[in-house]
Amino acid sequence: MQAAALLERIAPPAERRVIIKRDGRAVSWDPERIARAIALAFYAVRHNNAPNPFSDDPAARYGLDEHDYAEALRITGMVVNNVDLRFHRGDNPTVEQVQDIVEIMIAGAGHFDVAKSYVLYRAKKSEARIHKHEENGISDYIAVSKYARYREDLGRRELWPEAVARVFEMHRERFRALLGQPVPELGATVGELIDQAEREVIARRALPSMRSLQFGGKPIEVNNARMYNCCFGHIDHPRRFAEATWLLLSGTGVGFSVQKHHVAKLPPLPLRKSADDLPVAHFTIPDSIEGWADAVDQLIMSYYRGAYVEFDYSKIRPKGSVLRTSGGRAPGHLPLKKALEKMRAVLDQAAGRKLRPIEAYDIIMHAASAVISGGIRRSATIALFSADDDEMTNAKTGEWFVTNPHRQFSNNSAVLVRREASREQFQALFDAIKQFGEPGFYFTENPEYGANPCVEIGLMPALTVDEPTLAKLRALGYDAPLSVGDTVSGWQHCNLSTINGRECRTPEAFYDLCRVASVIGTLQAAYTDLGYLGPVTKVINEREALLGVSICGIMDSPAVLLDPAVLRQGADIAKATNAALARAIGINRAARVTCVKPEGTASLLLGTASGIHPHHAKRYFRRVQAARTEAVYQFFRKHNPHMTEVYGMKADTTDVITFTIEAPEGAITKKDISATKFLEIVKLVQENWVKPxxxxxxYNPGLLHNVSNTVVVRPSEWGAVADYIWENRDCFTGISILPASGDKDYPQAPLEEVATSQDIARWNALKYNPVDYSALSEAADYTTFKDVVACAGGQCELA
Structure with a gap:
């Protein structure tokens, strides 16, 4: 007796011959469905994937000739025998298992092209069955793990509404005397505008400065620099090194110029005696960010005074001690000690002459290394340098990561004055980016202008003194020689706020959020007590009172947010809102109001694509690294173990969470646009949102905010991209440029498209189980705000 006949005789009755569907339902086994699927795969191969008019007509052999149809039925019989064998064993196979058998049998019969066609057919059918995840959990996880502060009274971290309430209570306290002040143009009082803004942030339709979420309350009240995401200064005075250190310790992203004409203003270092002949000065470093910055200043000034400074680190708290004001844990003294000794080595080499730009740059990078490597804060930096400075141009070539690893903490860009730069200069930098990734280029109208590390904010950290400015500086305690017409410099800051582009489905919704984000930014602009930086910095910041109203998720709502008329109207609303509220609270209106920032982490909070960038794909996996011992991660893993796995690159300490992201209907994805088309969109937004x-x-003609962007370039696009940037350089300031790479080229990529049947199966398995973070109890403060980078530029598109 043949095996098939035997199986038929001993197989379970029909009511027990069932297949398990994907949703768990049991359905009767129907071999005719298998025959149809195999026949359709044969037809697709024989007719080059042309539409099949007989796809539902078995009487017409599903469009096949007799030979192919007979072969399809033969393979169907093989599949039926295999499945019947499983029934005989008492198994009820799943749909996926049956489809696997079909693939194997077609290939086993030698029809590899038909097997491939069946795989594609199967993937297409699976696409139609992909699960719709109502919630993915990423927003709440990011909020609690990255921005929530520890509440000792509750024994846990804040929830999102509590974190937002902390920020807006700070504003109410600051403007307590003005809460009842009417703002007629906006139809509300100051207090009512604060209340409305708070509601919109709780709903995640808008966001304040992300630094205000981290440090809102006492940390900002004692140090207003913590409000600001970014700043910029010229390294033209010995004091700038200490100030840059203080800013980095405050959590502010620092842009700085080491252009030749700025560094040339530093006084020359005197010739230095041998160490044995130098008088010794002693400095006990206070246990504060001011103390660390003062230590840098003492070191720098010791070289001008002809002394050797010895540091006493005994007052600095041991590593791991709780930082009660700013949150987190103390790094101990070693990061600072190592940095100071490396700075000392740079200064020893420069004795008897002026510092070169690369030496000034290295000193700041050693400070950044202490701040970042010490685990205190993660704040990005950007160094702007003269285009003809060969040392800075080559700062990150050769074995620099071994010989000068501190340079990893900055992005470096050559300054190109638009009316003076040549195509050859630009092309040389562009080619370096293609080959090495750096240095970048920075287009500007004036070499005195600069930017934050993400290059979305136009900043000018100097001013020419007039009579009112002189009087104000004197009133603030500026006692150095100064006359009308002199130029003084410091640092200029910009606070940021964000509109959730995904919520902008109509122009009216967008306009409402323009008002809200402008209100938030205007409130933030009033925090100008930057005592460590001195009176000049205070005057610079109060004079222009900059805002940075950004849009996150422009590509989520392109019908609205890529409409030039809508963008211009929104910019006008943001400006008018700022002017009205600024008058009411007694500050200057902002000189520049709108921008687009990278929005890397903010996009995870809002559930959007980042900034102006397209979604990675219609559906994709977003992976987030987490320290395995971190309490929030452990709590998340307890509820969602299926979403976590060991991170292969750091298997001893780090895990990765895989979240599911689905772009909204109508959103633009990476596959939808070329590199030059993306740059056209950047230009459109610059012309119709930022410039207006x-x-x-x-004060600063021609200085604009910008659209921070990272363009991904395919191999065939490099020439066209270079041409487009150069021809439209009036519309661009800085552009991060990355070569295209496949998201499946290496495991656990941060972003990975859902493209294969295996991806779909993984997607469907990643159902998020809601996590109640109010039940997460912690005995002490283990928040680590260093995990969120302030002003990280193109890095935001990578992590």
Missing amino acids: GTALED
């Missing part, structure tokens, strides 16, 4: 958001050019 410029309110005043009285």
Whole structure:
């Protein structure tokens, strides 16, 4: 007796011959469905994937000739025998298992092209069955793990509404005397505008400065620099090194110029005696960020005074001690000690002459290394340098990661004055980016202008003194020689706020959020007590009172947010809102109001694509690294173990969470646009959102905010991209450029498209189980705000 006949005789009755569907239902086994699927795969191969008019007509052999149809039925019989054998064993196979058998049998019969066609057919059918995840959990996880502060009274971290309430209570306290002040143009009082903004942030339709979420309350009240995401200064005075250190310790992203004409303003270092002949000065470093910054200043000034400074680190708290004001844990003294000794080595080499730009750059990078490697804060930096400075141009070539690893903490860009730069200069930098990734280029109208590390904010950290400015500086305690017409420099800051582009489904919704984000930014602009930086910095910041109203998720709502008329109207609303509220609270209106920032982490909070960038794909996996011992991660893993796995690159300490992201209907994805098309969109937004958001050019003509962007370039696109950037350089300031790479080229990529049947199966398995973070109890403060980078530029598109 043949095996098939035997199986038929001993197989279970029909009511027990069932297949398990994907949703768990049991359905009767129907071999005719298998025959149809195999026949359709044969037809697709024989007719080059042309539409099949007989796809539902078995009487017409599903469009096949007799030979192919007979072969399809023969393979169907093989599949039926295999499945019947499983029934005989008492198994009820799943749909996926049956489909696997079909693939194997077609290939086993030698029809590899038909097997491939069946795989594609199967993937297409699976696409139609992909699960719709109502919630993915990423927003709440990011909020609690990255921005929530520890509440000792509750024994846990804040929930999102509590974190937002902390920020807006700070604003109410600051403006307590003005809460009842009417703002007629906005139809509300100051207090009512604060209340409305708070509601919108709780709903995640808008966001304040992300630094205000981390440090809102006492940390910002004692140090207003913590409000600001970014700043920029010229390294033209010995004091700038200490100030840059203080800013980094405050959590602010630092842009700085080491252009030749700025560094040339530093006084020359005197010739230095041998160490044995130098008088010794002693400095006990206070246990504060001011103390660390003062230590840098003492070291720098010791070289001008002809002394050797010895540092006493005994007052600095041991590593791991709780930082009660700013949150987190103390790094101990070693990061600072190592940095100071490396700075000392740079200064020893420069004795008897002026510092070179690369030496000034290295000193700041050693400070950044102490701040970042010490685990205190993660704040990005950008160094702007003269285009003809060969040392800075080559700062990150050769074995620099071994010989000068501190340089990893900055992005470096050559300054190109638009009216003076040549195509050859630009092309040389562009080619270096293609080959090495750096240095970048920075287009500007004036070499005195600069930017934050993400290059979305136009900043000018100097001013020419007039009579009112002189009087104000004197009133603030500036006692150095100064006359009308002199130029003084410091640091200029910009606070940021964000509109959730995904919520902008109509122009009216967008306009409402323009008002809200402008209100938030205007409140933030009033925090100008930057005592460590001195009176000049205070005057610079109060004079232009900059805002940075950004849009996150422009590509989520392109019908609205890529409409030039809508963008211009939104910019006008943001400017008008700022002007009205600024008058009410007694500050200057902002000179520049609108921008687009990278929005890397903010996009995870809002559930959007980042900034102006397209979604990675219609559906994709977003992976987030987590320290295995971190309490929030452990709590998340307890509820969602299926979403976590060991991170292969750091298997001893780190895990990775895989979240599911689905772009909204109508959103633009990476596959939808070329590199030059993306740059056209950047230009459109710059021309219709950013430029119209410029309110005043009285002080710094031609200085604009910008659209921070990272363009991904395919191998065939490099020439066209270079041409487009150069021809439209009036519309660009800085551009991060990355070569295209496949998201499946290496395991556990941060972003990975859902493209294969295996991906779909993984996607469907990643059902998020809601986590109640109010039940997460912690005995002490283990928050680590260093995990969120302030002003990280193109890095935001990578992590």
